[in-house]
Structure formats: structure tokens, C-alpha cells
Amino acid sequence: MSTIEHWINGAATAGASSRTAPVFNPATGAPSTRVRLAGPSDVDAAVAAAAHAFESWSETSLSQRIKVMFAFRELLVRHEDELARIISAEHGKVVDDARGEIVRGREVVEYVCGLGDILKGSFSDQVSTGVDVHNFRQPLGVCAGITPFNFPAMVPLWMHPVAIATGNTFILKPSERDPSAANLVARLYQEAGLPDGVFNVVHGDKAAVDAILDHPGIAAVSFVGSTPIATYVHERGTAHGKRVQALGGAKNHGVVMPDADLDFAARHLIAAAYGSAGERCMAISVAVAVGSAADPLVEILERKARAIKVGPGDDPTSEMGPLVTAAAQERVTGAVASGAAQGATVVVDGRGLKVEGHEDGFFVGPSLLDRVTAGMDAYREEIFGPVLAVVRVDTVDEAIALINANPYGNGTAVFTSDGGTARHFQRKVTVGMIGVNVPVPVPMSYYSFGGWKDSLIGDSPVHGPEGIRFYTRAKVVTTRWPHQERGTAAGFSFPTSD
Numbered sequence: 156m157s158t159i160e161h162w163i164n165g166a167a168t169a170g171a172s173s174r175t176a177p178v179f180n181p182a183t184g185a186p187s188t189r190v191r192l193a194g195p196s197d198v199d200a201a202v203a204a205a206a207h208a209f210e211s212w213s214e215t216s217l218s219q220r221i222k223v224m225f226a227f228r229e230l231l232v233r234h235e236d237e238l239a240r241i242i243s244a245e246h247g248k249v250v251d252d253a254r255g256e257i258v259r260g261r262e263v264v265e266y267v268c269g270l271g272d273i274l275k276g277s278f279s280d281q282v283s284t285g286v287d288v289h290n291f292r293q294p295l296g297v298c299a300g301i302t303p304f305n306f307p308a309m310v311p312l313w314m315h316p317v318a319i320a321t322g323n324t325f326i327l328k329p330s331e332r333d334p335s336a337a338n339l340v341a342r343l344y345q346e347a348g349l350p351d352g353v354f355n356v357v358h359g360d361k362a363a364v365d366a367i368l369d370h371p372g373i374a375a376v377s378f379v380g381s382t383p384i385a386t387y388v389h390e391r392g393t394a395h396g397k398r399v400q401a402l403g404g405a406k407n408h409g410v411v412m413p414d415a416d417l418d419f420a421a422r423h424l425i426a427a428a429y430g431s432a433g434e435r436c437m438a439i440s441v442a443v444a445v446g447s448a449a450d451p452l453v454e455i456l457e458r459k460a461r462a463i464k465v466g467p468g469d470d471p472t473s474e475m476g477p478l479v480t481a482a483a484q485e486r487v488t489g490a491v492a493s494g495a496a497q498g499a500t501v502v503v504d505g506r507g508l509k510v511e512g513h514e515d516g517f518f519v520g521p522s523l524l525d526r527v528t529a530g531m532d533a534y535r536e537e538i539f540g541p542v543l544a545v546v547r548v549d550t551v552d553e554a555i556a557l558i559n560a561n562p563y564g565n566g567t568a569v570f571t572s573d574g575g576t577a578r579h580f581q582r583k584v585t586v587g588m589i590g591v592n593v594p595v596p597v598p599m600s601y602y603s604f605g606g607w608k609d610s611l612i613g614d615s616p617v618h619g620p621e622g623i624r625f626y627t628r629a630k631v632v633t634t635r636w637p638h639q640e641r642g643t644a645a646g647f648s649f650p651t652s653d
């Protein structure tokens with residue numbers, strides 16, 4: 156069985172730690188390879204390489220850095236199929252869906268290809284007689300990214316292109332469940348002309364994360380994952396004086412008004428709930444049916460959920476693949492069982508689904524629970540699987556109250572044909588990313604991505620302008636050239652404008 160190595164200073168390396176973890180093919184349920192699990196000395200080696208590379212990379216011209224990003228973008232296009240297949244083989248999602256995440260991640264590279272414009276500072280002429288002020292932003296140093304299993308290409312791409320283009324060096328600690336995409340990305344960066352040590356990959360689990368959080372040589376940490384770990388990473392990282400951005404879990408509601416095109420809404424809810432087997436932080440896991448929308452909506456959802464073709468990710472006819480691990484499979488079937496036990500109606504039951512030829516794969520079929528209430532575990536917990544819960548309410552304000560009482564606030568959507576309802580909804584919900592007749596409102600790369608409440612710990616969303624701000628710090632320079640003027644004697648009173 157092959158071993159996935161770390162990537163430090165431009166080369167694959169086994170590192171010092173002897174620990175490894177198996178990586179599974181979720182469609183077969185069998186281990187396909189194993190991955191190194193770093194210890195503190197491996198993190199040390201990566202930080203040393205990244206710190207050394209920072210000395211010259213931070214002095215490399217903006218044009219040169221952007222040139223690398225353009226080349227990297229082209230390589231991501233050329234290797235899209237290879238990368239998508241690697242993701243599908245370890246994550247389980249269907250290959251076309253994996254392509255989708257690569258495209259959305261690549262858009263961040265495209266955004267930073269325009270960094271020359273984005274990073275322009277400002278200049279104020281003659282703020283005082285003979286005095287000008289300008290500002291500019293500089294990189295922080297060595298930055299690290301700790302990422303979840305569900306988007307092994309896209310989520311890291313939210314981070315490293317922004318960090319690297321702005322002059323930082325980077326250490327990625329990807330999920331140990333689907334680690335291979337990170338190594339291909341490292342090779343593509345190298346082929347694009349990125350100097351060794353600027354982008355490094357350290358594989359591992361909690362031990363590697365803790366070593367990153369405690370390391371004095373790391374200036375900033377970006378994290379995406381579940382809320383308990385996001386909270387932990389934020390607390391431990393900031394306690395060590397680092398900048399930390401930490402995105403957490405989600406429970407996203409799709410509200411369907413009686414005036415919505417119900418067939419359109421159902422089609423989009425189905426895709427948003429069951430795409431990637433529900434393992435998306437922007438998946439819709441709760442359909443909030445308002446008033447008379449409920450009965451016809453559930454009827455269409457049931458029909459469409461039953462029609463979904465579940466199979467291995469590399470079968471082009473599959474619409475939904477397996478879950479990532481046996482533990483995830485168990486958690487999801489448990490959530491359906493608990494919904495049933497607590498009084499929900501199981502309209503479609505995905506438990507026990509067997510895919511022919513893949514009987515040991517981590518499959519769970521699409522599941523639809525109706526008459527779910529806010530007190531049930533199936534509503535309160537982030538199931539992170541192909542389970543759509545329908546909650547019935549009477550008014551849009553009841554729907555808004557439900558959403559606002561939920562501790563998560565990542566994404567939400569409203570399906571309506573009424574502009575007034577949509578406007579009221581977007582103004583009142585305590586959620587960071589909102590779709591109007593758009594079920595998965597992931598912002599374009601030139602906006603920033605981040606939720607509210609327990610979906611974002613701290614105050615820094617990723618990519619877009621907020622990403623640039625996170626990976627840089629500003630200097631403000633006040634300038635005078637005294638030899639060009641007269642009467643500039645130094646005084647002891649506090650300087651004022653004149």
C-alpha cells in the first residue's frame with residue numbers, strides 16, 4: 156500500500172513521525188492508501204522551510220507573484236480531470252461535483268490574478284502644508300490553513316492563493332480523510348514556478364493541528380471545519396498571539412413560500428440537500444414549508460428524492476456518491492432513526508440502501524423527514540448527510556424566527572415570487588449568506604465567504620476583500636521633505652495640521 160507523504164520545501168518527505176492513518180475508498184469501503192500523520196518536528200521543518208522562503212518571496216515583485224498565479228490557474232484547468240478523480244476516489248463525491256469545487260476554487264486564483272488593482276493603497280496629498288500620507292499593505296509571514304474533508308480542493312483554494320499572492324508563505328494541513336488533492340496542488344504550484352518552501356503540505360491529525368497552533372513561527376491560521384474544532388482552534392491560536400479565522404458548521408434552511416414555483420423550488424432543494432451526499436457546509440438540510448406550500452412540496456420532494464441515482468463517484472450515471480467514512484454512515488442512519496423515534500414522519504428512508512457491486516461502500520440513500528420540529532435532534536444537530544428535514548410553519552415571520560433561533564448562521568434561501576417577501580427575509584435573518592430563489596448562495600470569489608453566529612468564530616470571512624485584509628497588515632506613512640520648505644522647526648507640542 157502506498158503512503159501519502161508531506162510536501163516540504165518543494166519535495167515529498169516522510170518526515171520524522173512514524174504514525175500513519177488509512178485512507179478509504181468510500182465507494183468500496185476498503186482502505187486504498189495511507190497518509191503520514193505529522194508530529195511537532197515535521198511542523199517545525201515546514202515552518203523552517205516556509206520562513207526561509209518568506210525572506211525572498213515577500214520581496215518578489217507583485218508582477219512576478221501574479222505571473223505565478225496565472226500559470227497556476229492554467230495548470231488547474233489542465234489537471235482538472237485528474238484532480239477531480241483524486242477527490243472522488245477519497246471523498247466519494249461524483250466526479251462532476253468534484254469538478255465543480257475545482258472551478259469554484261479556481262475562481263479565487265482568478266481573483267488574485269487581479270491583485271495589482273486590489274492591493275492599491277491610497278494617497279492623500281497635502282494633508283498639512285508640505286505633508287502627504289499614503290498607506291500600503293504587507294504580508295504577515297508564515298501562514299497555515301487547516302481544512303475539512305468535504306472540499307479537499309476548494310476550501311484550501313479559499314486560502315492559499317490569497318496568502319501566497321499577497322507575499323506570504325503557506326503550510327496546508329488538509330483533512331487526513333482525503334489528503335491526496337493537496338499533494339497534486341503542491342506539484343502544480345511548483346510547475347507554475349512557485350519557489351520551493353512557499354507552499355508546503357503537512358498531513359496529520361490533532362497532533363499536527365496543535366503543533367501549528369502553538370508554533371511561534373506561524374503568524375496566522377485559517378481554519379474551516381466543525382464548530383467545536385473551530386472554537387478550539389480560534390481560542391488556542393489567538394492565545395498564542397496569532398491571527399485566526401475559523402469557519403464552523405452549519406444548518407441551512409430553505410424557506411418555500413406558497414407563492415413560489417414549487418416545482419422549481421423542489422428541484423433546487425433536492426440538489427442542495429442531496430448533492431455531494433449532503434456533505435456541504437452550504438447544503439440545505441431544512442426545508443421550511445410555509446402555509447399551503449407544505450403538502451404539494453413534500454409530494455414533489457418525495458418523488459424527486461426517490462428518483463436520485465446513488466452509486467460510486469466515478470460512475471458517470473451516479474448523481475450522489477457514498478459518505479466519506481463508515482462513522483459518517485452510522486451517524487446519518489442514526490439521525491434518521493432518531494427523527495423517527497422523536498415523531499417525524501419518515502417519507503423517504505435511505506437506511507439500508509445497497510449499491511450493487513459496492514455492498515460494503517459507505518452509502519446512505521436520500522432521506523426525507525416531514526413534520527420535524529425545532530426540539531428534535533434531527534433538527535438541532537448538523538447531520539452532514541443526505542437527510543432533508545421538512546419543518547412546517549404558518550408565516551414567513553415564523554420561518555425567520557426559526558432560522559434566527561438556530562445557533563448556526565451560514566447560508567439560507569427563500570423561494571418566492573414576491574419581491575417584498577424576499578426583501579423582508581434578507582433584511583431580518585441572522586445569516587451571513589442568503590439566496591433569493593438560489594439554494595446554495597456561495598459568494599463569488601471577489602466577495603467574501605462566511606456565516607454568522609456559530610458558523611464563524613471570530614470576525615474574519617475568507618477570500619474576497621476580507622481574505623486580502625486577513626493575510627496582510629497595513630502601514631500608514633506620513634511624509635515631509637523638509638529641505639523643500641522653510642519654517643519646519645521641530646516643536647514640543649502635539650503636532651496639528653496647519
Ligand code: NAD
Pocket residue numbers: 301302303304305306310328329330331359360361364365379380381382384385402403404405435436537539565606610
Ligand atoms: P472537522 O472539524 O472534524 O475537521 C476539520 C479539520 O480539523 C481537519 O483538518 C481535522 O484534521 C482537524 N481536526 C479534527 N479534529 C480535531 C481536534 N480534535 N483537534 C484539532 N484538530 C482537529 O471537520 P470535517 O468533518 O473534516 O468537516 C466537516 C465540517 O466542516 C462540518 O461541520 C461542515 O459544516 C464544516 N465546514 C464548514 C464550512 C464553512 O465554510 N463554514 C465549509 C466546509 C466545511
